[in-house]
Amino acid sequence: MKQKANFLALLLTLFVTFIACRNQPQTKSGAETEVHDAATVADPLPSWNDGASKQSIVEFVTKTTTEGNADFVPVPDRIACFDNDGTLWSEQPIYFQFFFAIDRIKAMASQHPEWKTKQPFKALLEGDMKTVMAGGEKALLQIVMTTHSGMTTDEFSKTVKDWLATATHPKTGKHYNEMIYQPMVELLKYLRTNNYKTFIVSGGGADFMRPWVELAYGIPPEQVIGSSGKVKYDMLNGKSVLIKIPELNFIDDKEGKPIGIHQYIGKRPIFTAGNSDGDYAMLQYTCTSNTPHFGLIVHHTDSIREYAYDRVSSIGHLEKGLDDAAKYNWLIVDMKEDWKEIFSK
C-alpha cells in the first residue's frame, strides 16, 4: 500500500508541475549542425566541452579499463546504470509518459462515449486540468491504468511506437525521441566501447521504454529496469499472450532503484548517472562500495536550450543530491557549461 501511495504521490506532482511550468522559456537547438574536424573525430565525447567534468569521466573510464592500474575493474563488473527521465531525455513540463497517457485517452475517446459525462475523462478531454486535478490520486490512477492495461504486451508496445512516431512536444514541437541528450548518448556509447554494460534504471514504465530505447540509446530491452504493472498469462486463438492488468507490480524509484538493480542485475553498479533525488539511493548504493565507482548528476541549468530547475521543481526535484554531492564525490554536470549540444540531431 505504501508503494501505491508513493506512486500516486508521484503522479499527483505531474499535473501540478504541468500547469506550473507552462510558461518556462524554451528554444530549439537540436537542429543545429556541428562540423567535426579531424581532431574531434577521435574524441569519444564530442558534444562535451573540454573541462573538469569531461576530464573526470575520461579519467575514470581510463583507469578502470587499464590493466595493471590499481583501479582496474574486470569486464563482468563494469555495470553502468542510467536514469532515463531528465538524465537521458527531457522530462519537462511533465514526464513524457504522461503525455502519452493523455494522448491515449484522446485517441480512445471515440470507443468510450461514456467518457463524455464521466470524470476524470470528461475534464481531460475538455482540457480542463483543474478538474482533473480535483479528482486527486484516484483520477490520476484511473488515467494511467486505463491507458496502460487491458491489452496484450505486444499491442501496448505497438501503441507506444506509433505514438512516438507522431506525437510532438508542446513547447519544442520536436518528437519526444528528438529530445534525447546527445552528450549522454555519447557517454553510453563511450562506456560500451570500453566494455561497460549499460542499463536504464528509471521510474518510468519498462513497457513504455523498451519499444524504443534500443534505437535511441543502444540499450536492449533486457537491460531496461523500470516501473511495471502486473501481467497475466493467457491463450488467445491458440497463441500465448500476456495481458497487462490494472495492478501495480514494481515502482522503480528512490530506494526502489537499488532494489530493482539487485533484483534484475544482481550486481552493484560501478557507474551511475541520475538527475533527481529519485536517483539518490541508486547513486549512494553505487558510491559507498569498496570498489572503484563513479556517480554523475545531470544538473538542469540551461533555461535557454532546455530547462533550468532543481530544488523547487516537483518534476526532477534535486536537493539532497546537490547537498551531498561533495560528500560522495558525485560529479555535477552543468548542462549549460559542460554540454556543447543538448539534443541529438
Place this chain on the structure above:
Amino acid sequence: MKQKANFLALLLTLFVTFIACRNQPQTKSGAETEVHDAATVADPLPSWNDGASKQSIVEFVTKTTTEGNADFVPVPDRIACFDNDGTLWSEQPIYFQFFFAIDRIKAMASQHPEWKTKQPFKALLEGDMKTVMAGGEKALLQIVMTTHSGMTTDEFSKTVKDWLATATHPKTGKHYNEMIYQPMVELLKYLRTNNYKTFIVSGGGADFMRPWVELAYGIPPEQVIGSSGKVKYDMLNGKSVLIKIPELNFIDDKEGKPIGIHQYIGKRPIFTAGNSDGDYAMLQYTCTSNTPHFGLIVHHTDSIREYAYDRVSSIGHLEKGLDDAAKYNWLIVDMKEDWKEIFSK
C-alpha cells in the same frame, strides 16, 4: 496469496519426494574421461550422440543464423531461456537449494540454542523428517525464510559460495556443481557462439543461483531470472546494503515463467529448454509465436547414470509436457539415448 500458496505447495513436495526417492539407484559417471579425436574437436556438441535430437538442434541454430534463410533471426532477437533444476543440473532427490537450507539450519544451530526445543528446527536437526513434514507448509516456510533472510545480499551470496565449495550430494558424493549436465553446458555455449543470448529462467532463487552460474554455465547474474524474496535498502556503517527480508517477492514457476521473461527481458524467447510441467507455460509462450522457435524438454530416462522420472514424480513432474510435445513440436531429449555423458568433468 495464491502465489504464496503455490510456493508452499511447491515446498511441500520437497520433503515428500525427499523421502520417496531415497532408494533410487545412483552411480557415478562424471569421473569418466572421454578422449576426443580430431573429428569431434570441431563438433560443438561432443557430449551428444549423433541422432535426431542433436540434428534438429543443429538444424535450428543453423537456419536461424544463416543470412538469406527464410528463418533467419536477427541477433537481438536470439533469446534463449533455460530452466535450471533438472534442465542444467540435477534436482533429485530434492532441489539442491533445499539441501542448502537444511545445511544452513545445521550450521546456524549453535547460535540458536532455542532450536533444541523449537519445531520444526528440533526435528530437522535430529534428522526426523517425518515430524518436519507434519509441520506442513508453515514449517517449510519457516525453514526457507530463516535461511534466506536476515542478512545482507552480499553475506547471502558468500554463504552460498562457501556452501557450494564444501557440500556434497548425499547419493553421488559429488559437489553439487559437479552434477551439471555437460551436454547442456555445450548447448549453451553453442548458442552463444551463434550470438544467442542465454538466460536462466528458474523456480529456484535468483540470489541462490547468481553467485555460481557464471562460472558453471557462462551466464552472468544479470541474465538470471528466478524466484526471489524482498530486499530492504539500508545504511550500515556509512555503506549502502540490501537486507534480505522474510517476504516473498516473485515466484518464477509455471505461468510465472513467461511473466518473469516479460518483466525481466521484455522479449519473447525463440529457444527454450525445460524438463518439467513447471516449464510448460514458458515452452508454450516460446512456441506459439509467428517467428522461428524451438522448444526442448530434457527427459530423465537414465536411472543408471542419473535418475529416471517423469509422470509420477513430485520433483520435476512431467506430464502435460509429454502429452503436448507432438502438438507443439517440442524436442524430447532422451538423456539415456541422446547423451554420451551426463555430468561435466
